[in-house]
Amino acid sequence: MKLFSSMHISASALTAERLRMNVISNNIANAHSTRTASGKAYQRERVVFSPIPPTASGAAGGGVKVVAIVADPRPGSVVHDPSHPDADEQGNVTYPNVDIATEMVDMISAARAYEANAVALQTAKMMVSKALEITQG
Amino acid sequence: MGLDPLTAVRAFPLQPLRERTVTGTAKANQGESGFGGLVARAVEQLDALQKQADLAAVQVARGENTELHEALLTMEEAGLALQLAIQVRNKLVEAYQEIMRMQV
Numbered sequence: 001m002k003l004f005s006s007m008h009i010s011a012s013a014l015t016a017e018r019l020r021m022n023v024i025s026n027n028i029a030n031a032h033s034t035r036t037a038s039g040k041a042y043q044r045e046r047v048v049f050s051p052i053p054p055t056a057s058g059a060a061g062g063g064v065k066v067v068a069i070v071a072d073p074r075p076g077s078v079v080h081d082p083s084h085p086d087a088d089e090q091g092n093v094t095y096p097n098v099d100i101a102t103e104m105v106d107m108i109s110a111a112r113a114y115e116a117n118a119v120a121l122q123t124a125k126m127m128v129s130k131a132l133e134i135t136q137g
Numbered sequence: 138m139g140l141d142p143l144t145a146v147r148a149f150p151l152q153p154l155r156e157r158t159v160t161g162t163a164k165a166n167q168g169e170s171g172f173g174g175l176v177a178r179a180v181e182q183l184d185a186l187q188k189q190a191d192l193a194a195v196q197v198a199r200g201e202n203t204e205l206h207e208a209l210l211t212m213e214e215a216g217l218a219l220q221l222a223i224q225v226r227n228k229l230v231e232a233y234q235e236i237m238r239m240q241v
Contacts, residue, residue, distance in 0.1 A: 014204070
């Protein structure tokens with residue numbers, strides 16, 4: 001229903017931010033994963049947001065969606081630790097390129113964005129409720 | 138411009154409400170025109186929204202793979218749709234009572 005379209009736009013953003021939060025959590029969880037299925041250290045991942053195009057011309061867009069989760073290609077830090085099971089011939093271990101401070105900042109950003117969209121949803125709901133009060137009194 | 142007080146009324150002649158039998162739901166599905174069909178369709182849509190909200194609540198309770206805010210949004214939608222239906226009904230009853238109070 002047209003009445004609820006703004007609420008659906010906010011809901012799509014909530015879904016996208018939750019996925020972003022999941023990716024950030026996964027980055028933090030794997031901050032020390034030196035071995036993945038490919039044999040290399042874990043690579044930090046990022047989400048790519050993209051707007052959902054409007055269904056009709058002159059209408060507002062349909063919200064946001066995550067189109068891709070891409071790996072950060074930057075190399076990870078190399079630490080000399082010969083006793084590590086994943087150390088190479090020189091005794092160096094490549095750790096994931098996850099920077100905890102960066103992830104924390106991203107996490108706060110995701111949480112605040114979620115909050116903002118939740119408030120937008122509440123406001124849209126309030127507008128519908130106000131419209132329903134027109135007939136009263 | 139001369140104003141004829143009855144222009145508006147003549148433009149939309151009043152039509153009797155179509156009679157609706159108890160088996161009206163089946164009829165409404167076939168696209169019954171008129172006021173009865175309109176109401177029946179609206180009630181069906183309302184019912185569908187309520188069922189959606191029910192399903193969402195059950196899915197969340199079962200811990201199925203659903204987004205919590207999606208479920209809450211569905212419930213909110215159903216609630217607002219019900220509010221809208223109640224307002225429309227209040228307006229209808231009001232109009233009916235207004236007409237019944239009319240001195241003939």
